Amino acid sequence: MKIIVAKSMGFCFGVEKAIKTVEELLNNGKKVITDGEIVHNKHVMNHLIEKGLRIVSKISKDADAVFAVRAHGIPKDKLEQLKRNYSKVVDLTCPIVHRLFKTAQEYSSKGKIIVFGKENHPEMIALKGYTPAIVTKKPFRTTEKKVVFLSQTTSSIEEYKKFVAEMIKMNDFEEVIYLNTICPVTIEREKEIEKLSKICDVCIVIGGKHSSNTGKLFQIASNNTKTLWIESQDELPNDVVKYGTVCVFSGTSTPISLIEDVIRKLKEMEGKDHGTNGIQ
Structure with a gap:
């Protein structure tokens, strides 16, 4: 064989930075809280939980705790809420994901934002907290005339291209902006x-x-x-x-x-x- x-x-650099940051905080005796998986890997998460990481489903005031924002990002309003409830908020959002959020905001005035991605994925939930957007992996008909295509950072580039091509074929757009936001x-x-x-x-x-x-x-x-x-x-x-x-x-x-x-x-x-x- x-x-x-x-x-x-x-690990990619974004994931590696997030995990190292949480480990350092825990090793320094900090009480670290987050609201889900820092990364989608149960072995990594079990390791961090064993070291003391706590996962909560609701935001509650804790002046002694550090809140770690996951690599997938978090809606803007929720980030502000966290800052009011915890002693410190460490934003571990991947830089590539951050750039996607910023791009979506910048281009929102140029057309309807349509994102190729999984609607319930944490990254997509966070993105919609920055600007209104349609998130889907299935081509659809729309009356929108000006559109901006973006993609979830972990999508397949070939699938994304096929999606955009099918959307253009199905609709009568006057202006289309296509941006490659994949990592x-x-x-x-x-x-x-x-x-x-x-x-x-x-x-x-x-x-x-x-x-x-x-x-x-x-x-x-x-x-x-x-x-x-x-x-x-x-x-x-x-x-x-x-x-x-x-x-x-x-x-x-x-x-x-x-x-x-x-x-x-x-x-x-x-x-x-x-x-x-x-x-x-």
Whole structure:
């Protein structure tokens, strides 16, 4: 069995910064509170919760606590509410996500904002707190004449292009502005998995089962070869050794330690290393 590991692996810079910041606060004895998953990875979240991170469903005044805004961002009015209720608010919104919010605000005067994304995703909920927008992944008919197309930062670039093309075909727009707001790191991983999945007998994508960017990688690879979506090495099937070439990929919220564990187990299952790009 030949093992090929993608070059772009592990946390993206936004996720890494968010996790390190929360860990530092907890290590310094701070009481840290947030309102959901800092990142979509249960192993990472379990680690932070064990260190003392608290997750609350409602905002309540706590002058002794630090509130950590998740990497997906938060609606503007809720951010202001947090600042009134906690001793300190640490905004861990990914810079790429922040840029999306700012772009949506800037272009709202140029046409109706239509965002290609999952309506109930935290990032999209936060965006609508900055400017009115239609969020959907399905093309639709509209009477709007001037529109601005944006995308959730973790969407597939090809799916986004198809969505915009279909929207233009279905409607009679007078003016269309198309902006690529997808995270360049996810685009890079998308291109790599598209290429490598065509030479692999099986692809293994490591990441949280509710992670949008991991799901995107899984879908792309599935179009070309047999693909497994796992959260840890414990989910590796015993018959993986029957495949000649195995390619390993990860979502942007997957820690290197989990990737190392998967590679280590593959090697134990008679795998031979052929290019792990520094991950041993």
